[in-house]
Amino acid sequence: EDKADMEKLDLRMKVIQHKILVMSGKGGVGKSTVSSLLALGLAEMGFKVGILDVDICGPSIPKLLNCENGSIVNKPWGWVPVTGTNNILVMSIAFITGTKETPVIWRGPRKTNMIVRFLKDTYWGKLDYLVIDTPPGTSDEHLSAVKSLSSSSSFYSLMVTTPQDLSISTVLRQINFCSKLKLPLLGIIHNMDGYACPCCGEICEIFEHGMCDKELEKLNVKSLGKIPIDPQICLNGDNGTSIFKDHPNSPLTTSFKQILQQITTLVKS
Amino acid sequence: MSENLVEPPPEHCPGTQSEQAGNSSACQGCPNQKICSSGQLKQVDPDIEIIKTRLSVVSHKILVLSGKGGVGKSTVSSQLAFYLQKQGHEVGLMDIDICGPSIPKIMGMEGEQLHQTSLGWEPVYVEDNLAVVSIGFLLNEPNQAIIWRGPKKNTMIKQFLKDVYWNKLDYLVIDTPPGTSDEHLSIVQYLKQTQPEGAIIVTTPQEISLLDVRKEITFCKKVGLPVLGVIENMSIFICPKCKTETKIFPPTTGGAIKMCQEMEVPYLGSIPLDPLIARSCDQGKCYVTEFPNSLASQAYNKIFKDLINKIQPQDPKSQ
DSSP states (O other): OHHHHHHHHHHHHHTEEEEEEEEOSSTTSSHHHHHHHHHHHHHHTTOOEEEEEOOSSSOOHHHHTTOTTOOOEEETTEEEOEEOGGGOEEEOGGGTSSSTTOOOOOOHHHHHHHHHHHHHHBOOOSEEEEEEEOOSSSSHHHHHHHHHTTTOSSEEEEEEEOSSHHHHHHHHHHHHHHHHTTOOEEEEEEOSOOEEOTTTOOEEOSSOOOTHHHHHHHTTOOEEEEOOBOHHHHHHHHHTOOHHHHOTTSHHHHHHHHHHHHHHHHHHO | OGGGOSSOOOTTOOOTTSTTTTTSGGGTTOTTHHHHHHTTTTSOOHHHHHHHHHGGGEEEEEEEEOSSSSSSHHHHHHHHHHHHHHTTOOEEEEEOOSSSOOHHHHTTOTTOOOEEETTEEEOEEEETTEEEEOGGGGOSSTTOOOOOOHHHHHHHHHHHHHHBOOOSEEEEEEEOOSSSSHHHHHHHHHHGGGOOOEEEEEEOSSHHHHHHHHHHHHHHHHHTOOEEEEEEEEEEEEOTTTOOEEOSSOOTTOHHHHHHHHHTOOEEEEEEEOHHHHHHHHHTOOHHHHSTTSHHHHHHHHHHHHHHHHHOTTOGGGO
């Protein structure tokens, strides 16, 4: 039965050109924000994009892409994903469980089952990109997603960090995880790097750079770019709208567009 | 215990240790039915008794929880531990974030090791009256990835509770990872017999964080863990140059105060965003000691004072 499942999963993944797993060891550094920006930006560039949220206990993607009230339709050809902002196809546990207050209190094996089902049963159809948003850590969710996709082509990971040592040191562990599982790493996005006071313009490092920057340099991992702190991104997130449409020229969107350029070039090479 | 199951419990499982286990209508056809109806899961885990004895020297156990990551659980845990230590209490700090431990770094104890003694594992001492336990103290090198699935994490947490030798403790603060999964279920299950004081919930003001935190509060209610209150972290930022206040994480749905009203849990207070907090954590220093007059330090002190008064109203040390 396992083999049949894997064959089905492989068949689904074959028609998806690039798969990007967004990771970070630490929580709250912006994995879901980066995942949604990545999806929104790629969609804006004309690509067909899907996003799979494997954060089972704390799903954020439906909120960020304004499709919180969506529900999954079961069709003969699979689970039909929900359509969010910019026509991005979204699959998340939030579409299955009850109200927004209901917790999903599941242990590892059950989460694994769910993730394999998401990958095997979701009818994405043909996609240019599938972005996979993960919870913090290196545990069940990550192992399940990576192992299920291990035979897929063009499957990459992408790291998100804040400048603090506390965050970078978990990223160092995460890089270790990727090399152990032979998952190629596209690069690192440095999030929440500096904040410009809206009143006086003073740039303040809310999360200061520390000693770990050097260790990261030693590892020769590509830096894809820096994103500043911008309260606007939280507002867009809470409303589920695209910051690319609302603020196309803000420092945040400008730097993210450069990141997108790099990613689209990297996956092709 | 659920490690004995053949498959994860299905959607309508009545609970593998419940009275109806194996016999309810939802159990028909479930691959676990035989195990559940045999009653072997209903047996009391003998380790629970050992944990109870081990923790009988601990007066108050406080969990720090949040559905969302990066809102400041570990920072709040460490500041609370420092606060209690400075009040003269005997304090333990246990980090059950197995895949992403930050406590060793925050406490300035990175690279330290737990030692095995005849009495059990000896925690790492930051001060004479402040001892810390974390998986970070069991690694050969700090950047080693801990790639563990649920059951292995549960075993580790059980071992922390069972095998660590604490001297007499007034408080044990337990720092958790984000979510409502293995670590949370296990710690609650293992501590049930020891009457934990309850949980402090940490959040940031924006809706995307409150979304996960509401779930965590429901989790506490479901498992019967009292919510001591909610701390709103990173509520405002004050520019160091022009002193203008900005809301970096805007409370679009009314922030923690409104959520506390809706969920009927106590609101403990807010802590402003201060870059020096992150710096202190990176350097392993106590922020409140380093910057005693800052707004955030004052907020921390007030919140913790109120909290401890609530837990232990007649304690002469806290007056």
